[in-house]
Each structure stands twice: as C-alpha cells, then as structure tokens.
Amino acid sequence: MNEIPTSDRCLTMVIAAYNEAEVLPALQPRITAALDAAERDGLEARLLYVDDGSQDATWSVMNDLASRDPRIALLRLSRNFGKEIALTAGLDRVERGAAMILDADGQDPPELLPQFIAKWREGFDDVHGTRIARDGEGVFKRATAHGFYRLIGRLSKTPIPRDTGDFRLLSPRTLAALRQLRERHRFMKGLFGWIGFNQVSIPYQRAPRIAGSSKFSAWKLWNFALEGITSFSTAPLRVATYVGIASAMVAFAYGSWIILKAILWGDPVAGWPTMMAVILFLGGVQLVALGLIGEYLGRLYEESKQRPLYLVDCWQPAGGVDSNPSSILQGAGHAYGASTAGNEIA
Ligand code: UDP
Numbered sequence: 001m002n003e004i005p006t007s008d009r010c011l012t013m014v015i016a017a018y019n020e021a022e023v024l025p026a027l028q029p030r031i032t033a034a035l036d037a038a039e040r041d042g043l044e045a046r047l048l049y050v051d052d053g054s055q056d057a058t059w060s061v062m063n064d065l066a067s068r069d070p071r072i073a074l075l076r077l078s079r080n081f082g083k084e085i086a087l088t089a090g091l092d093r094v095e096r097g098a099a100m101i102l103d104a105d106g107q108d109p110p111e112l113l114p115q116f117i118a119k120w121r122e123g124f125d126d127v128h129g130t131r132i133a134r135d136g137e138g139v140f141k142r143a144t145a146h147g148f149y150r151l152i153g154r155l156s157k158t159p160i161p162r163d164t165g166d167f168r169l170l171s172p173r174t175l176a177a178l179r180q181l182r183e184r185h186r187f188m189k190g191l192f193g194w195i196g197f198n199q200v201s202i203p204y205q206r207a208p209r210i211a212g213s214s215k216f217s218a219w220k221l222w223n224f225a226l227e228g229i230t231s232f233s234t235a236p237l238r239v240a241t242y243v244g245i246a247s248a249m250v251a252f253a254y255g256s257w258i259i260l261k262a263i264l265w266g267d268p269v270a271g272w273p274t275m276m277a278v279i280l281f282l283g284g285v286q287l288v289a290l291g292l293i294g295e296y297l298g299r300l301y302e303e304s305k306q307r308p309l310y311l312v313d314c315w316q317p318a319g320g321v322d323s324n325p326s327s328i329l330q331g332a333g334h335a336y337g338a339s340t341a342g343n344e345i346a
C-alpha cells in the first residue's frame with residue numbers, strides 16, 4: 001500500500017443539491033458515518049454541499065446541518081446552473097486532498113467510501129462507481145441510458161466508461177487537471193475520461209431515491225445526451241458529409257439516366273412525382289445537415305463569450321479551514337491548480 005503524502009491526507013465529499021430539502025436530513029447520518037470512517041482511516045474528512053440555486057428550503061437545511069458539524073462547508077450558487085456546473089463549483093473549492101462526488105438523493109451509497117479510499121491508496125486517480133443495477137428507475141430510463149453509453153462509446157475517441165455516473169473519487173492531481181478544463185458545455189463523464197491517469201471501477205447497486213423526484217426529465221436527458229455527443233465527438237458532422245456524398249452520387253446517377261432517356265426517347269415532360277420526391281428528400285437532408293452544423297456553431301458561440309462558469313452567492317468554509325476570499329468569484333478562472341497538475345499522490 002502506498003502512503004499518501006501528509007499534505008494530501010484530506011478527503012472532501014462534494015454533494016450538489018437542487019431542491020433536495022426533503023432528502024438531505026435523511027442522508028446526513030450516513031454521510032457522517034462515512035466521514036467518521038475516513039477519519040479513522042487517518043484522513044482529514046470534509047463535506048461540501050453545493051446548493052445549486054434551490055427554490056425550496058435546501059439552503060436553510062444545509063445551514064442547519066453545518067451548524068452541527070464543523071466539517072461541513074457550504075457553497076451557494078447565484079441561481080440554478082445545473083448539476084455539471086454545480087459539481088465544478090464544488091470541486092473548485094477543494095483546496096487539498098482528494099474529492100468524492102456523491103448525489104444528494106442517496107442513490108450513491110456513502111457506505112462505499114472506504115473502498116474508494118482503499119483504491120486511492122493503491123495509487124488510482126479516478127475511482128468510479130459502475131452501476132450493476134438501477135433499482136427504482138423505469139424501463140425507459142434504463143434502456144435509454146444503456147443505449148446512450150454504448151452510442152457515445154462508439155462515437156467518441158475519449159474513453160468514457162459505461163454505466164458510470166459522477167459517483168467517484170478524484171485524486172489531487174486529477175482535480176488539478178479538471179480545473180484546467182474550463183469549457184462551458186461540461187459533460188463531466190467525458191471530462192473525467194479525457195483526463196485519464198489511473199482509473200478503476202467499483203461495481204455497485206444503484207439504490208432508488210430516498211425521497212423527492214428526479215430532476216432530469218426525459219427532455220433534459222435528451223439534451224444531456226446531445227451535449228455529451230457534441231462535446232466529445234464530431235462524428236455527427238462526418239455523418240452529414242457521408243449522407244451528402246451518398247445523395248450526391250445517387251443524384252448524379254439519376255441525372256445521367258434522365259439525360260440519356262431524353263436523348264434516346266425524347267422528353268414527354270412527365271415525372272412530377274419523382275421531381276417532388278427528389279426535391280423534398282434533398283431539402284430534408286440539407287436541413288438536417290444545417291441543423292447539425294448549427295448545434296456545433298451554437299456551442300462555439302457559447303464558448304466564445306468567455307463568461308464565468310458560475311457565480312457564487314455565498315461561501316461558508318468548513319470550521320477551521322482557511323478560505324481564500326479572492327477566489328470567490330472565479331468561476332471562469334484559470335487561476336487554479338495548473339502548477340500542481342503534476343502532483344503525485346503516491
Ligand atoms: N442536481 C443539481 N442541479 C440540477 C439538477 C440536479 O445539483 O440542476 C443534483 C440533484 O440534487 C442530485 C443530483 O444532481 O443530487 C442528481 O440528480 P437526480 O437524482 O435528480 O438525477 P437522476 O439520479 O435521476 O439521474
């Protein structure tokens with residue numbers, strides 16, 4: 001077993017929550033137990049809750065929890081930015097040691113933390129939980145998720161582990177690397193895959209939500225899938241090229257045949273249905289290709305604006321941990337960690 005350097009012997013659990021007031025109190029005892037276990041394991045244990053602009057009582061529930069445990073830090077974003085950005089904001093605040101990402105709804109069991117830490121000790125940088133079962137999720141969600149991971153696996157050159165979400169432990173050097181990736185369209189699973197280093201997966205049963213309902217509707221998931229594919233693959237653009245080439249070849253052959261027919265047998269001006277069919281088909285193909293280009297162009301436009309990724313409304317560091325006030329509004333920053341990117345944990 002490798003020794004983690006003293007300066008890195010810290011573990012922060014990062015939990016992004018959006019309207020999870022019902023769930024947090026139920027999850028807290030399990031988290032506390034996990035933090036205690038990490039402390040027994042010789043690590044300094046912290047918990048960071050990110051309130052992703054919740055409209056319910058989430059923030060006051062968090063404050064209540066934090067007032068009872070000095071290990072808890074709180075971060076509130078200026079509005080709802082979505083899970084990927086909320087996680088980014090949380091991970092940006094982990095100044096030391098490793099981070100463990102967890103969902104707020106109890107679907108990712110905190111009881112597995114010691115297993116994750118053990119793998120970190122063995123020298124792994126990205127220890128991710130891979131779902132072997134998804135209780136409490138409908139057939140449709142399971143089937144679409146299954147299909148999505150396989151599709152993106154084929155389309156993208158970045159290795160993205162299947163059936164693996166954000167439930168993972170990131171070593172200090174992975175965190176430092178992640179801080180350098182400041183793109184606005186953040187498909188975290190892809191970013192983790194892009195970083196590389198030593199990765200290992202821990203199979204686990206995904207439990208149903210403790211309470212409340214999923215924040216990801218079918219429409220949001222569809223957009224999420226589109227985000228993933230366009231952020232990590234340009235294959236759709238190539239599909240447009242191939243469909244274009246194929247239809248141009250068919251059009252050329254058909255055009256030649258029409259000319260030949262006219263020369264051999266004259267032209268009785270028939271073929272209205274054929275003409276309409278061809279026009280509509282080509283028009284459709286062109287619109288689809290334009291739409292595809294538009295998707296990429298739109299993303300380019302968003303990136304070009306260079307806005308900060310998020311804004312912080314309130315930052316409450318854990319008791320006894322120094323915070324750096326100058327880092328508060330730096331969601332856009334490249335100010336983090338570049339110099340520590342090469343740090344080793346082992
Ligand atoms: N979440 C968030 N911001 C959002 C939507 C969700 O921080 O805009 C958090 C949510 O509170 C939960 C996690 O992301 O901790 C996963 O969300 P959810 O359980 O709704 O997704 P599912 O497990 O159904 O995919």
Ligand code: MG
Pocket residue numbers: 103105107209214
């Ligand atoms: Mg969930």
